[in-house]
Amino acid sequence: MISWHRFDSAGDLILQLHVQPGAKKTEVVGLYGDALKIKLAAPPIEGKANLILTKLLAERFTVPLKHVILVSGEHSRHKLVRIKQTNCDPESLLGE
Incomplete structure:
Protein backbone atom coordinates (compact mmCIF):
# COMPACT_ATOMS: atom_id res chain seq x y z
CA MET A 1 0.00 0.00 0.00
CA ILE A 2 1.32 3.42 -0.96
CA SER A 3 1.03 6.06 1.73
CA TRP A 4 -0.09 9.61 1.02
CA HIS A 5 2.85 10.92 3.03
CA ARG A 6 6.52 10.15 3.65
CA PHE A 7 9.68 11.75 4.95
CA ASP A 8 12.60 12.15 2.55
CA SER A 9 16.30 11.75 3.37
CA ALA A 10 16.54 15.42 4.43
CA GLY A 11 13.70 14.94 6.92
CA ASP A 12 11.20 16.97 4.91
CA LEU A 13 7.60 15.79 4.79
CA ILE A 14 6.30 14.91 1.31
CA LEU A 15 2.52 14.90 0.82
CA GLN A 16 0.58 13.46 -2.08
CA LEU A 17 -2.65 15.44 -2.43
CA HIS A 18 -5.85 15.42 -4.47
CA VAL A 19 -7.21 18.97 -4.44
CA GLN A 20 -10.73 20.10 -5.29
CA PRO A 21 -10.81 23.85 -5.94
CA GLY A 22 -14.04 25.84 -6.05
CA ALA A 23 -15.58 24.13 -2.99
CA LYS A 24 -17.93 25.90 -0.59
CA LYS A 25 -15.37 25.72 2.22
CA THR A 26 -11.74 24.79 2.72
CA GLU A 27 -11.39 21.46 4.50
CA VAL A 28 -9.46 18.22 4.69
CA VAL A 29 -11.83 15.52 3.46
CA GLY A 30 -9.85 12.31 4.00
CA LEU A 31 -8.11 9.71 1.91
CA TYR A 32 -8.73 9.54 -1.83
CA GLY A 33 -6.87 6.54 -3.22
CA ASP A 34 -3.19 7.07 -2.44
CA ALA A 35 -3.64 10.80 -1.77
CA LEU A 36 -5.13 13.06 0.86
CA LYS A 37 -8.16 14.95 -0.49
CA ILE A 38 -8.49 18.63 0.36
CA LYS A 39 -11.34 20.90 -0.73
CA LEU A 40 -10.47 24.54 -1.29
CA ALA A 41 -12.81 27.52 -1.22
CA ALA A 42 -10.87 29.22 -3.99
CA PRO A 43 -11.10 29.08 -7.77
CA PRO A 44 -8.30 27.45 -9.78
CA ILE A 45 -7.49 30.81 -11.37
CA GLU A 46 -4.19 32.70 -11.22
CA GLY A 47 -2.80 30.42 -8.50
CA LYS A 48 -5.48 31.34 -5.95
CA ALA A 49 -6.23 27.72 -5.02
CA ASN A 50 -2.51 26.92 -4.70
CA LEU A 51 -2.04 29.90 -2.38
CA ILE A 52 -4.95 28.83 -0.16
CA LEU A 53 -3.55 25.28 -0.12
CA THR A 54 -0.07 26.37 0.95
CA LYS A 55 -1.49 28.68 3.62
CA LEU A 56 -3.67 25.86 4.98
CA LEU A 57 -0.73 23.44 5.14
CA ALA A 58 1.57 26.02 6.74
CA GLU A 59 -1.04 26.63 9.43
CA ARG A 60 -1.78 22.95 10.07
CA PHE A 61 1.90 21.96 10.21
CA THR A 62 2.92 25.10 12.15
CA VAL A 63 5.61 26.19 9.72
CA PRO A 64 6.24 29.47 7.89
CA LEU A 65 4.60 29.75 4.47
CA LYS A 66 8.03 29.60 2.79
CA HIS A 67 8.49 26.06 4.18
CA VAL A 68 5.55 24.75 2.13
CA ILE A 69 6.74 24.07 -1.41
CA GLU A 74 0.71 23.53 -10.17
CA HIS A 75 -2.08 23.22 -12.77
CA SER A 76 -3.43 19.84 -11.67
CA ARG A 77 -5.68 18.42 -8.97
CA HIS A 78 -2.90 15.96 -8.13
CA LYS A 79 -0.16 17.74 -6.23
CA LEU A 80 3.09 16.83 -4.52
CA VAL A 81 3.99 19.16 -1.66
CA ARG A 82 7.17 19.38 0.45
CA ILE A 83 6.96 20.71 4.00
CA LYS A 84 10.25 21.63 5.64
CA GLN A 85 11.05 21.46 9.33
CA THR A 86 7.77 20.25 10.78
CA ASN A 87 7.35 18.16 13.89
CA CYS A 88 3.63 17.61 13.33
CA ASP A 89 2.28 14.15 12.56
CA PRO A 90 0.67 14.12 9.09
CA GLU A 91 -1.90 11.58 10.32
CA SER A 92 -3.31 14.35 12.55
CA LEU A 93 -4.93 15.84 9.43
CA LEU A 94 -7.21 12.81 9.20
CA GLY A 95 -8.70 13.41 12.63
CA GLU A 96 -10.19 16.78 11.75
Missing part, protein backbone atom coordinates in the same frame (compact mmCIF):
# COMPACT_ATOMS: atom_id res chain seq x y z
CA LEU A 70 4.58 22.91 -4.30
CA VAL A 71 6.86 20.36 -5.96
CA SER A 72 4.53 19.36 -8.78
CA GLY A 73 0.95 19.76 -9.94
Whole structure:
Protein backbone atom coordinates (compact mmCIF):
# COMPACT_ATOMS: atom_id res chain seq x y z
CA MET A 1 0.00 0.00 0.00
CA ILE A 2 1.32 3.42 -0.96
CA SER A 3 1.03 6.06 1.73
CA TRP A 4 -0.09 9.61 1.02
CA HIS A 5 2.85 10.92 3.03
CA ARG A 6 6.52 10.15 3.65
CA PHE A 7 9.68 11.75 4.95
CA ASP A 8 12.60 12.15 2.55
CA SER A 9 16.30 11.75 3.37
CA ALA A 10 16.54 15.42 4.43
CA GLY A 11 13.70 14.94 6.92
CA ASP A 12 11.20 16.97 4.91
CA LEU A 13 7.60 15.79 4.79
CA ILE A 14 6.30 14.91 1.31
CA LEU A 15 2.52 14.90 0.82
CA GLN A 16 0.58 13.46 -2.08
CA LEU A 17 -2.65 15.44 -2.43
CA HIS A 18 -5.85 15.42 -4.47
CA VAL A 19 -7.21 18.97 -4.44
CA GLN A 20 -10.73 20.10 -5.29
CA PRO A 21 -10.81 23.85 -5.94
CA GLY A 22 -14.04 25.84 -6.05
CA ALA A 23 -15.58 24.13 -2.99
CA LYS A 24 -17.93 25.90 -0.59
CA LYS A 25 -15.37 25.72 2.22
CA THR A 26 -11.74 24.79 2.72
CA GLU A 27 -11.39 21.46 4.50
CA VAL A 28 -9.46 18.22 4.69
CA VAL A 29 -11.83 15.52 3.46
CA GLY A 30 -9.85 12.31 4.00
CA LEU A 31 -8.11 9.71 1.91
CA TYR A 32 -8.73 9.54 -1.83
CA GLY A 33 -6.87 6.54 -3.22
CA ASP A 34 -3.19 7.07 -2.44
CA ALA A 35 -3.64 10.80 -1.77
CA LEU A 36 -5.13 13.06 0.86
CA LYS A 37 -8.16 14.95 -0.49
CA ILE A 38 -8.49 18.63 0.36
CA LYS A 39 -11.34 20.90 -0.73
CA LEU A 40 -10.47 24.54 -1.29
CA ALA A 41 -12.81 27.52 -1.22
CA ALA A 42 -10.87 29.22 -3.99
CA PRO A 43 -11.10 29.08 -7.77
CA PRO A 44 -8.30 27.45 -9.78
CA ILE A 45 -7.49 30.81 -11.37
CA GLU A 46 -4.19 32.70 -11.22
CA GLY A 47 -2.80 30.42 -8.50
CA LYS A 48 -5.48 31.34 -5.95
CA ALA A 49 -6.23 27.72 -5.02
CA ASN A 50 -2.51 26.92 -4.70
CA LEU A 51 -2.04 29.90 -2.38
CA ILE A 52 -4.95 28.83 -0.16
CA LEU A 53 -3.55 25.28 -0.12
CA THR A 54 -0.07 26.37 0.95
CA LYS A 55 -1.49 28.68 3.62
CA LEU A 56 -3.67 25.86 4.98
CA LEU A 57 -0.73 23.44 5.14
CA ALA A 58 1.57 26.02 6.74
CA GLU A 59 -1.04 26.63 9.43
CA ARG A 60 -1.78 22.95 10.07
CA PHE A 61 1.90 21.96 10.21
CA THR A 62 2.92 25.10 12.15
CA VAL A 63 5.61 26.19 9.72
CA PRO A 64 6.24 29.47 7.89
CA LEU A 65 4.60 29.75 4.47
CA LYS A 66 8.03 29.60 2.79
CA HIS A 67 8.49 26.06 4.18
CA VAL A 68 5.55 24.75 2.13
CA ILE A 69 6.74 24.07 -1.41
CA LEU A 70 4.58 22.91 -4.30
CA VAL A 71 6.86 20.36 -5.96
CA SER A 72 4.53 19.36 -8.78
CA GLY A 73 0.95 19.76 -9.94
CA GLU A 74 0.71 23.53 -10.17
CA HIS A 75 -2.08 23.22 -12.77
CA SER A 76 -3.43 19.84 -11.67
CA ARG A 77 -5.68 18.42 -8.97
CA HIS A 78 -2.90 15.96 -8.13
CA LYS A 79 -0.16 17.74 -6.23
CA LEU A 80 3.09 16.83 -4.52
CA VAL A 81 3.99 19.16 -1.66
CA ARG A 82 7.17 19.38 0.45
CA ILE A 83 6.96 20.71 4.00
CA LYS A 84 10.25 21.63 5.64
CA GLN A 85 11.05 21.46 9.33
CA THR A 86 7.77 20.25 10.78
CA ASN A 87 7.35 18.16 13.89
CA CYS A 88 3.63 17.61 13.33
CA ASP A 89 2.28 14.15 12.56
CA PRO A 90 0.67 14.12 9.09
CA GLU A 91 -1.90 11.58 10.32
CA SER A 92 -3.31 14.35 12.55
CA LEU A 93 -4.93 15.84 9.43
CA LEU A 94 -7.21 12.81 9.20
CA GLY A 95 -8.70 13.41 12.63
CA GLU A 96 -10.19 16.78 11.75
